[in-house]
Amino acid sequence: MPKLTRRAFGLVAGAAAANLAMPAYLRAQGKPRAVVVGGGAGGATAARYMAKDAGDELDVTLIEANPKYTTCFFSNLYLGDFRTFDSITHGYNTLQSNYGITLVNGFAEAIDRDANEVVMADGPRVPYDRLLVSPGIDFIWDSVPGYSEEASEIMPHSWKGGAQTKLLKSKLDAVEDGQQIVMVAPPNPFRCPPGPYERVSMFAHVLKAKGHTDSRIVIIDPKPTFSKQGLFEEGWEKHYPGMVEWYGPDVHGGIVGVDPSTGEVETDLDTFQGDLVNVIPAQKAGNIAHVAGLANETGFCPIDPHSMRSKMDDNIFVVGDACIPGDMPKSAFSANSQAKVAAMAIRGDLVGSRVFPAKYSNTCWSLIETDDGVKVGAQYVGTDEKISSTSKFISQTGEDAGTRKATYEESLGWYSGITSDIFGV
Template structure:
């Protein structure tokens, strides 16, 4: 393949902003769909993208997007907030631009979905009928998997901060109050989970904060997995930037957290008890709550879908995009959710016009900042082959070892974030 890795990274960042996923195959052909109604649940990377692009591909479709909040705070780049490199308002995006595009934005929490009546009901009693429904609820957590950890404890004492917002700020305050020489413990989740490189970027940027403000602090990562995404690159970056500040204990050595004790500020992993000054346990994950309430999940806790259209294999007329769906080999990332939603929007509009959905393709790049000026990434392109999603051999790849492109990739990471958030929530 003639495209260099550096060129691919630049191209994939540009594609996030350009919406270049085969839109020509689903342009309005002159027919109208003014009677058609699309309801979207969720205003994050998947939901907001789907709402925007259905309206972009066919302005005559009536699009309503429902979210429990008036804005979306992104999990991507929330680690920079925790590490003191950004403020939370810099990663918070409202829905004004979507409204200007003609999307009816409704603030409210969804209580239920009736697939037979094709309607969505909110907790306040309002209801919305649809011809096609897009569900992008993100993730929920299995707190029962960690003894002693509850949603209340996560909100007050041992945050997961894996849904950006108040817990992001809580964790940052805890780190700021931690004594120099103290210990930060991160309990990583088992697969599958949102943004596979995310926990390791988090400890990197916390280490950067400690290096500058609490140089005698220690970081302990307790991980149920025996390896993790971009591990050689992270390990190289940790050594280069932070010496031996970060210790990782994997599943081969009993690294998974099974118990927390708030009174003693300890966690148990592999029968060993560890004490920390600040503890960040990220529980096992599953599809967002409404997906379970609506019966869109299978025994895995995630939502099975048809490849390409993202229509549920359980309930017709309902599409699931983003972290909640079973989209493997695509990771559960913001970039993947954006790419999935564009394909889903194209498929829905094609169906409204009695056309075959365009052949889907996807692109994903997961950037991580090991330090403010030290970036790494993994990138891939996907297509459908024999009815299954597969990686395109030779496209993408991972950053080279040696750190020679680290500074440039840190810049690419920031460019990607600016581009994709402009694409989704921008004017």
């Protein structure tokens, strides 16, 4: 490097200062710009893979409203006292420092699809050549009559990680022996199909550990069946006899509504009184997907199964819970898997790197009681019609304790692995 004269140094320093005064996302020059909205399992993975694999050829920006991300996956283990809150909370420092990703900490309000710009709530616009949208879910609050965003302070949904997770935990820890918990389970399709039932298992685990075995947990479910049903029902009977009651629609006849002021859940059959009521409402793609016209009448975003490219806009990709994933469940594992296909397709578009046939996978582990883990998984390929399952497995009822313990330990390894795959190493 040539030696700098004092004057030249002053010029360079001045340029650097001017450069710093500009928002980081306006600084990139010449390089194609990939922008990601949403720093969860889908978005952060995609940003990391694009930055890692394209190196200096691509400018990668990640827009995320929260400074830290508390994973919804494994939040049930926090409820059950198996994990600390800190251990399921992750920052974005590594993505910035080790991968050169530009982090914009703010709320993306809209997408100007004609100008190819993301519109931030506080005004600035972030230009993109390709945009990946991974906003997760939003709730259809009135899918349960009487429920609302305000009501969720009393009857937590806790179906997004963060303050709601802590709220539900504090309410769970306050439940006394003989008191009743009522869960209103969500209709399909929703984030994390086995999640509500693992959560009920964790409720029961906490109550049982305190000797509160006179307490009851009632699940009011709009679905006639649920994920891993045989495994959960076997586990509840084995570990928590008489503590868990599940009512499908053929029994309760329909959910009439909830009353946050009284803690009542009314159904056609009966009114259930909950000292703690956990309402998980129906879900739709995160708000920006609707504002930008990326979602269809289902409330979610149709995509090309070979690439995760939006069917509404060739310059936009949608991954994770917000998309219509064919045979895949809405899960962090799925979002992480879809993000890698999308990242490859975006690199192919912008820097001409090789694009291979899309391949997806998912596995969901659930904990029923200490060292009693179960899992379900499948593999998928993109077909012209949808993301289509090619093979699958599920844990069996009656498995021995060693197998179940190994499954639980495997889930800990998975959490460690996927979070480093999402947030960087």
